[in-house]
Amino acid sequence: MDIDVVHQPSAHRYVVTVDGAEAGEASYVERDNELLITHTFIDPTFRNQGLGAVLVRRAIDDIIATSERVITSGCWFVTSWLEAHPGYVENARSGGVDAELGNSCRIVS
Numbered sequence: 001m002d003i004d005v006v007h008q009p010s011a012h013r014y015v016v017t018v019d020g021a022e023a024g025e026a027s028y029v030e031r032d033n034e035l036l037i038t039h040t041f042i043d044p045t046f047r048n049q050g051l052g053a054v055l056v057r058r059a060i061d062d063i064i065a066t067s068e069r070v071i072t073s074g075c076w077f078v079t080s081w082l083e084a085h086p087g088y089v090e091n092a093r094s095g096g097v098d099a100e101l102g103n104s105c106r107i108v109s
Helices: 051-066 076-084
Strands: 003-008 013-018 021-031 034-042 070-073 092-097 104-108
Touching: 003 051, 013 051, 021 051, 034 051, 034 076, 051 070, 051 076, 070 076
Parallel strands: 034 070
Antiparallel strands: 003 013, 013 021, 021 034, 070 104, 092 104
């Protein structure tokens, strides 16, 4: 199984593919110096294979490597993943509730 995560900046999303087929996405919006991950989705056909975790990890890695933006989670899955991996991002700090989305969030710098 060949898993890849591709950034599509014009669509404001990261896409996870399995053997070339689109399996899911993480969408985001840019606000000032912040990148807000608003939504993650894995196609039901591809669920329970750990693809959500792969998508989140690789998207965060890419954002940190290519941007100075603060990453904010407005997505419950991203927040849960970060809470399950507290040492993954060394400079993680707790956030509040995103005012626009009303989801629990965690801020990563």
